[in-house]
Amino acid sequence: MRRLLPLLLLLAGCAPAAGQRGGGIVSLNPCSDQLLLALVPAERIAAISHYSQAAGATSMPLDVARRFRTTGGTAEEVIALAPDLVVATSYTPPATRAAFERAGLRTLYLDSPTTIAGSKAQVAVLAAAVGASGQGMAINARIDRALAEARWTGAQVPALLYISGDLATGDGTLLHEMMQMAGLRNAAADYGLALTGTLPVETILAHPPALILRPDAEGRTAAIRRRLLARTDAGTQEVAFPRELINCGGPTIPAALARLATVRRQVAP
Template sequence: MAFGLALALALPAHAAKPQRILSMNQCTDLLLLQLVPKARIAGVTYLARDGSAALFPGAADGVPVNYGTPEDIIKFRPDLILTGDFSLAVTRRLAHEVGAPLVEVKSTRTFDDVRQNLRQVGAAVGEPARAEALVRELDARLAGLAAQRPARPNRVVVWDGGATVPGSETFANQIIRTAGAVNIAAEPGGLYTGFDVERLLVARPDALLSAGGARPLLQNDEARHRVVRRLFAGRRIAYPEVAFNCGLPQSAKAAVDIRRQLDALPPGTAR
């Protein structure tokens, strides 16, 4: 919040809102699309349409696409650039050359980060009131979850057949905890941890959180193994992957949806 406030105070009251905003990161794409009309967006990344289709279909339709390269800065000639927190030195240099402020939005690990990023981007694009409205929506959903904690937290793991799964220091783990569940892969201090099919069968979580195996990867074959299908029949909970990877207002909705699906699990465990 401090960055957003400082940026807002640094701008004159009469300063024009940026009209050619270029987003060079999928997460900033999805924040930007919720904060300003399409007419003020010079471009979003090629990943924006897939991300928006999962959360708010049609939001990115008709918006020009970039590929996150420094050359895109020259092509689009933006008056504001939004990136993640790993932008290249050449990106910073070209932004300076075209006279466009560069706003780097940090990766998300907590819902406090979501609030901070919303306010940061809202201030940069000249829409602090819209950002605050989205923060209020986020907080309302989180308050609803906190007010009704489950009597017995379900044991879950984010698992699509891969050898690694999100651990304790990930935003995915924060969403799971907010939903009132326990991420059994959340070992102290870990971003990602090994969790192969053998470990899954020993741990026997109450449910698997799955992005649906949309990508045709060999690792997804394990998720379709007959033993896994039998043990977790009716115990696979779908989640929007982009809401786990990016800190968005919809990340709170993902937690609400997970809670609802956990509450609807059949009695017993995956035994």
């Protein structure tokens, strides 16, 4: 109990008195960061997650992200800001949730959608929570238009989509569904990979995909894979897939679908 007392006192000190909220919205995840930016004016956002200011994690331009205050997601930081709404994730630790509740903060916990329909539903939920249902409907309408424009009805081309390094996206992911919509069969799913994970080079060499999509061409593993594939007669093509299109759904979906559709149109039927 003695060890807990300093933290409890700190949280009590951070808790806003009645009628003394700082206002605004605090987001603790890069995906809700970029969705909020599409839903509400910048002045309503009190703070975003520190991940959005990291090149490998953000889903918004870094120069935009750096205009906002950030937090590391700790209860102390968030409570001190006294926001009107905290947008957190379903992975938020129970102790942090309890601290938010004790401080009387209005909090919305969002999961990580693995389907386009789930992502659209999340857009609607957050839009309603921030009083921007019209903007949420507009985002979802753009997603529907992008789906119609990207939809491929011909033969699918086997492709691997790497998230970073040797980490590939498999079955049961949002990117997997988008690949299918755009006419790219997810080779990682054919290899038996669910969600995300690594694939042995031997597996890829035994059944090379027609395409490899990757956010960058650097790294020892990628270089080895590229060199070994070049020795086969598979003719695997490697194309860029921007990192900012990988991490999130929502407003990112139209651009991701457009890129996937462009890649599919550029390969032989």
